[in-house]
Amino acid sequence: MFVRAFSLRDFRSWDALSLDLRPGCTVFVGPNGHGKTNVLEALGYLSTLSSHRVSSDAPLIRTGTGQAFAGATVVNAGRELTVDVELIEGKSNKARINRSPTRRPREILGILQTVLFAPEDLSLVRGDPGDRRRYLDELLTSRIPRMAAVRADYDRVLRQRSALLKTAGGALRRVSRSGASASEDGASALATLEVWDGHLAAHGAQLLAGRLQLVHDLAPHLAESYRSLAPESRPASIRYRSSLGSSLPPEFSDPSRNPAQDDVAFLEERFLHELSVMRSKEIERGVCLVGPHRDDLELQLGDTPAKGFASHGESWSFALSLRLGAFALLRADGSDPVLMLDDVFAELDRRRRSALARVAVDAEQVLITAAVPEDVPAELDAVRFGVEARDTDRGRISQITDKSEELPDDGGS
Numbered sequence: 088m089f090v091r092a093f094s095l096r097d098f099r100s101w102d103a104l105s106l107d108l109r110p111g112c113t114v115f116v117g118p119n120g121h122g123k124t125n126v127l128e129a130l131g132y133l134s135t136l137s138s139h140r141v142s143s144d145a146p147l148i149r150t151g152t153g154q155a156f157a158g159a160t161v162v163n164a165g166r167e168l169t170v171d172v173e174l175i176e177g178k179s180n181k182a183r184i185n186r187s188p189t190r191r192p193r194e195i196l197g198i199l200q201t202v203l204f205a206p207e208d209l210s211l212v213r214g215d216p217g218d219r220r221r222y223l224d225e226l227l228t229s230r231i232p233r234m235a236a237v238r239a240d241y242d243r244v245l246r247q248r249s250a251l252l253k254t255a256g257g258a259l260r261r262v263s264r265s266g267a268s269a270s271e272d273g274a275s276a277l278a279t280l281e282v283w284d285g286h287l288a289a290h291g292a293q294l295l296a297g298r299l300q301l302v303h304d305l306a307p308h309l310a311e312s313y314r315s316l317a318p319e320s321r322p323a324s325i326r327y328r329s330s331l332g333s334s335l336p337p338e339f340s341d342p343s344r345n346p347a348q349d350d351v352a353f354l355e356e357r358f359l360h361e362l363s364v365m366r367s368k369e370i371e372r373g374v375c376l377v378g379p380h381r382d383d384l385e386l387q388l389g390d391t392p393a394k395g396f397a398s399h400g401e402s403w404s405f406a407l408s409l410r411l412g413a414f415a416l417l418r419a420d421g422s423d424p425v426l427m428l429d430d431v432f433a434e435l436d437r438r439r440r441s442a443l444a445r446v447a448v449d450a451e452q453v454l455i456t457a458a459v460p461e462d463v464p465a466e467l468d469a470v471r472f473g474v475e476a477r478d479t480d481r482g483r484i485s486q487i488t489d490k491s492e493e494l495p496d497d498g499g500s
């Protein structure tokens with residue numbers, strides 16, 4: 088797929104941007120801090136409804152304005168769809184598909200598939216499990232958009248069950264200690280908790296089954312990507328680590344296990360079992376200790392965990408492999424996602440640079456940012472936009488300063 092047209096209004100440092108793009112490579116070049124990443128971030132937002140840099144939407148709205156807009160026309164196998172999102176300060180966001188409002192913004196997920204590789208990605212290897220869960224869930228919803236609703240339901244139940252564990256903690260503690268002779272208050276809190284256990288296990292099992300399937304499908308692409316980036320290094324592998332602990336048979340964490348039709352029902356039953364095992368601990372601590380929100384994606388180099396042991400270069404290769412593996416998986420599903428590379432060539436050594444360039448040159452559309460054009464491998468430097476921020480009476484605003492291109496034989500756009 089590729090983005091044919093793209094526009095922004097009051098998004099980060101852009102007050103207005105309207106660009107026609109085409110398949111192949113496009114490079115945004117400009118000094119540091121002038122607004123290049125903001126362009127990729129906006130496209131990433133249309134793809135995932137989140138930013139790779141911040142966890143809330145407020146910083147995406149241009150300072151001094153209350154509303155931001157991002158829209159793109161996406162061409163996938165000859166079929167065109169337009170998606171846009173309006174971010175409104177203090178209110179729910181609005182999204183449209185072909186200019187018709189959607190009931191929920193998440194209905195646009197899956198229309199624009201992107202894979203973004205950015206300097207922040209080192210945290211996939213070195214950061215907290217939350218960074219890796221986010222990576223998995225974004226890829227999962229990009230492949231299977233209905234998983235966004237599963238994820239939202241799970242998060243809602245998790246919040247409610249966590250609040251119950253906190254507020255009813257006292258009564259539940261008494262029940263947990265004294266069992267059947269509990270007070271009325273305690274017994275009703277415990278009954279309520281059991282209802283929430285059921286909801287948590289039902290949604291959690293679907294999310295867990297989705298992630299296990301994803302890791303199964305992704306593992307060979309990840310291993311292959313790492314091999315091509317660092318052939319002399321130990322082999323890279325991934326493995327899902329579930330907080331269901333010993334309630335989950337070990338073969339479920341083995342990425343080579345073929346997921347089965349009845350996995351969700353089995354996982355739901357195991358989930359409920361682990362909740363009963365952990366009941367008193369959860370009540371004691373007042374937090375939800377079981378579920379996909381506590382899981383992790385283990386990254387291994389040979390027999391060693393990458394986190395804490397991988398060198399700087401190995402960590403970069405692993406992070407890049409996670410992205411290139413995601414790209415290869417989405418491609419294997421049937422359509423190239425838009426590949427976005429945010430100022431990463433300067434960080435890579437010569438071999439990794441050319442390995443990345445080999446993948447990029449072959450992708451349907453690649454959008455690249457760079458502070459200096461020399462950082463971009465020559466074979467990727469096709470259409471080039473200059474980006475510069477200027478001080479105006481409306482604040483510091485990013486602008487496209489120039490466009491240069493090496494036109495392909497057919498003349499391009």
Ligand SMILES: Nc1ncnc2c1ncn2[C@@H]1O[C@H](COP(=O)(O)OP(=O)(O)OP(=O)(O)O)[C@@H](O)[C@H]1O
Nearest residue numbers: 099100119120121122123124125146147148149150
């Ligand atoms: N909400 C906002 N409103 C206005 N300007 C913003 C907002 N958020 C960020 N900016 C501005 O955007 C600029 C940063 O843009 P961006 O991150 O795209 O830079 P960049 O060109 O990619 O830089 P680098 O090469 O260092 O990565 C900064 O000048 C910052 O002040």
